[in-house]
Amino acid sequence: MEITIEEQSDIRIIRLTGRLDGTTMKQLEEHIVQLVDQGCNKFVFDYRNLEYISSAGLRVMLLSVKITRSSNGKVALFGMQDNVAEVFEMSGFFRIFEVFQTEEEAVAYLVS
């Protein structure tokens, strides 16, 4: 799993490449906790290169929502592949995430 983080004013764009599962979730969790500690609460997740997400992966995503909620933060996702979208669909996670087609839309949602 490869994670790169880009700054765009007060937004952090987190780009994920590979599989987000029980073995890689810890990596992402550390990044998120660190960013929140630095005072960030607006995250865009770039899912274009995310090949797979397990229920353990969903837990980290849930963490990003729970951890930013208390400070009125926002989380947006974009570029989801079909099999990842299926997991979000099946687990009902679409209900707690704002999911967009493009990066521009996702960023625009956080700015609004």
Add this chain to the structure above:
Amino acid sequence: MEMLSIACVALAVMTLLAVAGAWVYRKEWRRTKKLFDIGLQLNATIKRKDLLQVIMETASRTMRAEGSSIILQDETTGELYFEVATGGNDEQIKEIRLKPGEGVAGWVAKTGESVLITDAQKDERWSNRVSAKVKVPTRSLLCVPVMSNGKTLGVLQVINKKGGKPFNKRDLTLLEMIASPTAVALENMFLYEALLDSMQSLRETTVIKEKMESELKIARGIQYSFLPGHDLYMRKTSLHASLVPAREVGGDFYHFIELDERRLLLCLGDVSDKGMPSALFMSAIMIWIQAKASAASSPARILEEINREISQEYSTMFATLFMAILDTETGHLRYCDAGHCPPFVLGKGQVRMLETAKHLPIGIFADEQYEERDIHLQQGESLVLYTDGITEAENAEGEWFTTAKLNQVLAEHADAQPSEVIEVLRNQVFAFADGHPQSDDIAVLVAKYGEMSGL
């Protein structure tokens, strides 16, 4: 006459030479025998305490010395150390350590060269510290390195030749000869100790491992004691459920409860993690299902109440769950989907996915509202609940069993009895995995309405 005298002299010389030769030969033989005996003595034991004693006794006796010591080198620190009896009847042993290079012994260990000191008091290499500690006034001494494959194991030292004379160079050569079988014996001793060490740590690791395994086994036992069993027959409905645990403690579960004489509660779910935390979470859910089932009237209300109990602000532990209440007389099914794999309905050679209203898994937000749907199961139709342990069962190539394959297997056995459906499914999944270890629990529940031929 002259010839005779020459012959006599020659004869005398030859005799002398023969005698001398025999003497030399005998001496050489004695020496060889002595060394051979020493080798035997040194190989008589492998245990540290005994061996060091044997080495010292052998050295003292062979060298006709008043005392001897075998001083070993600590591989990690380079220090030399030896044990001395502290005297008295309690046989207490005290360890003395020398800094690298300290004293004669230190010098010998450092340089790998032997030392002969005829008058210790006049030799600056002599460490008073050692002399004071061993409480033997030292006049003369020999000290040789004990080496094996270029590595210094320690030094062998003898002090004060009996009879008053100091040690000489021939004594030094003899002690060097003793050092060689001593090195072999010490190497054997170290190997033996290393073996004992590794056996001990293996024993300890095994104990810890067995303890952990038995605790996990107990945990699993407790976890599965919450499951209601495998079969239920109620009016026009027969049910079969199965859980095949992965090697690690997992978090799949199912439940069925007879709510009254007609209504049957069914549920099956999957906790989002593995190991102990998920086992505990699963156990809590099982207890809450039991507690909330009888009072609440519908699947959605039961889920809302359980969800309220188990959701915590900063926890990310959750469980996907499908819950239904079936009227076993009429086939009326009310159900609620908390983020779980889509159930199937089988019957009359057909299989279809049950349409649900998707909701979040339980344990995420305490105020989540759940809504339910309902259908009427027709005579002979079955409801199939399962976890992703089936659809994501993996083979050695990393391929998944998939929902499509599940669909296909179910279609081929659409009219089979619940226990048969589950058995076929299990066999198909295991055949697909073909020995590849099962990484997730597999839970399946099949409830068939309208026939009682399972009885």
